Amino acid sequence: MNTLTSAIELSMPEEFQSVFNAQQEAYKKHMNPTLEERQADLRTLHRMIVENADAIIEAINKDYGCRCTFETKFTEIFMAQDAALDAVKKVKKWIKPQRRHLDPTQFPLAKAWTFPQPVGVIGIVVPWNFPLAMAIQPLICAFAAGNRAMIKMSENSNNLALLLKKVSVNYFPLDKLAFFEDGDGRGPVFTTLAFDHIFFTGSPQTGKAVMANAAKNLTPVTLELGGKSPAIVAQDYSAKTAAERVMWAKMLNAGQICTNVDYLLLPENKLEEFVSEARVLFNKRIADINSGDYTAVIDQRSYDRLEETLADAVAKGAKVIDLYQGPAPKEGMRLMPTRLVLNVTDDMLIMQREIFGPLLPIRTYQTKEEATQYINDRPRPLALYVYSNDKALQDYYLNNTISGGVGINESVIQAGLHDLPFGGSGNSGMGHYHSKEGFLTFSKLRPVFKQGGIRGLDLFLPPYAGWSTRILNFMMKLKS
Known part of the structure; x- marks a missing residue:
């Protein structure tokens, strides 16, 4: 409808x-x-x-x-x-x-x-x-x-x-x-x-x-x-730590969070280690997906949409990494383990619409300029995540991108802090x-002006020739 x-x-x-x-x-x-x-x-x-x-x-x-x-x-x-x-x-x-x-x-x-x-x-x-x-x-x-x-x-x-x-x-x-x-x-x-x-x-x-x-x-x-919120892992940052923090966010609520990492930009030489660490982490935290420690996809329509998104990526050349190695999810429970999706391209659905689920596409990049341009060529995201210990590089991404909120060396947390304002920009919202x-x-926020018993405006009443003009000219000179 x-x-x-x-x-x-x-x-x-x-x-x-x-x-x-x-x-x-x-x-x-x-x-x-x-x-x-x-x-x-x-x-x-x-x-x-x-x-x-x-x-x-x-x-x-x-x-x-x-x-x-x-x-x-x-x-x-x-x-x-x-x-x-x-x-x-x-x-x-x-x-x-x-x-x-x-x-x-x-x-x-x-x-x-x-x-x-x-x-x-x-x-x-x-x-x-x-x-x-x-x-x-x-x-x-x-x-x-x-x-x-x-x-x-x-x-x-x-x-x-x-x-x-x-x-x-x-x-x-x-x-x-x-x-x-x-x-x-x-x-x-x-x-x-x-x-x-x-x-x-x-x-x-x-x-x-x-x-x-x-x-x-x-x-x-x-x-x-919502939108597609990116995370950038810099060359100086540990792939193991990045996997720990990104995967924590992606597993939370089975990835069904508007500020979650929607795609990951990763240096090519860190890809293999990130995938390996992500697999270890997922199975360490979720040994049995049926244990109650993992949240289901909200409804069958959403589950089918995620499967369709994954199938589209595979048909167009993506490689899917199934992280989970435990007992199979119970029939009909809509429990979908987190999957990494490699070799993604822009013509895939997974890179065109917000995922809102436990799929994490990964793109590799060479330079900070390349990463920045990729983000800026797309609608403004609700969140941006930068994983780097280099203060100059952190500032580069802060000053050369725009998003709702920003997390540095962490994901999602900024959205839950009471004293930080939460809100998007452009396609990701307003206010x-x-x-x-x-x-x-x-x-x-009502503005109020209260006039006193003696008012300065009385010095600027007509006829303007004389004191009114002299005083105004003097005040203008002070401000020039």
């Missing part, structure tokens, strides 16, 4: 509209919550996660078919808990008005400042790969900024959506927070509501449809998209969240 036309053809679900109306009215009655109210909302959100952690883990596992419990606890439960408590501590500083300087014509008694004010009702559209984290992390920023929120979960996260919809009403009224499941094709109409801000995480294609819907209401958007940047995303 076409995303744009479906939004037009489908009618607005009553629960969407009624909750939206209720949140709008509640916002108008209480437009600027106090610091204590915002901190209370954040603490309540933290308590909701803690008190329902086991049920959340179970729901996510059901949605995946097999979601590694440790990964859910680490990447979703713990990170959400920590982010909420971090915001509780920092929001006091974020909400403070900031004094701004005046130009010379406004002396002596005028004042100018900015203060952040909640924008109103936020619409959050959540992907399936980290369904709790991608709902809670932007919500923390929205609550810190004093807003209300409606959250639409993914169709692949139905068990979690129903759980959050059920339990959240025990912690927040619907005019403050509401969760909704997807299904019956109603997802696209969610972003046609006249939200005060829409926060979307997903593919660039769907992001364009969301932006088109938002444009009809002049609703600002934050788009956290930021996390910490103060997320707080500002969901705030209107």
Whole structure:
């Protein structure tokens, strides 16, 4: 179904509209919550996660078919808990008005400042790969900024959506927070509501449809998209260490992470060692893929897409390295071990679209200029990873490429740090969240000017011949 036309053809679900109306009215009655109210909302959100952690883990596992419990606890439960408590501590500083300087014509008694004010009702559209984290992390920023929120979960996260919809009403009224499941094709109409801000995480294609819907209401958007994020291993860097760190990221959530390494640029003389180390590492960490320590591909459609991508590469001359040497995956579990794909070319699907799974294509390169040009000839990625101990080379890649975030000698971690803003550029998105940047995303930074009892502008009143012109000419001379 076409995303744009479906939004037009489908009618607005009553629960969407009624909750939206209720949140709008509640916002108008209480437009600027106090610091204590915002901190209370954040603490309540933290308590909701803690008190329902086991049920959340179970729901996510059901949605995946097999979601590694440790990964859910680490990447979703713990990170959400920590982010909420971090915001509780920092929001006091974020909400403070900031004094701004005046130009010379406004002396002596005028004042100018900015203060952040909640924008109103936020619409959050959540992907399936980290369904709790991608709902809670932007919500923390929205609550810190004093807003209300409606959250639409993914169709692949139905068990979690129903759980959050059920339990959240025990912690927040619907005019403050509401969760909704997807299904019956109603997802696209969610972003046609006249939200005060829409926060979307997903593919660039769907992001364009969301932006088109938002444009009809002049609703600002934050788009956290994907793309093909490269990792570059430099000649000076250990192939063994690079394999340890790149493979950790590629194995996490079976590679289903928007900031994961989508392709690897490797010096040719390091290829054999990297492959050897990757094979040892995978089997050391995952001796039995059925043990529960490895996450499944989310659904059959995604599994088939990955197999099609691999088959296309093989048909066009690629060499596939199967790393896993343990017992075969159980039938129907969609457990796909990480595979390295060598000899890739640009006409292969694996080098044309985001992989979002446990396949790692590797290209060899000769010079830093070659690597840089290859990256810059493609749409801007959500992340860039540089593996080098050479500070000058690190700076070269930082200054001669552009991406969302950057990891130096590490992959993925930068996306989970609370105090670093997260966001893409160009095809990989727009806007930021996390910490103060997320707080500002969901705030209107209102500029205020207050005139004093005596105003400097009185020196510049007509008739201009005489003192007004002399003073202005003198001031211009000082600035020339």
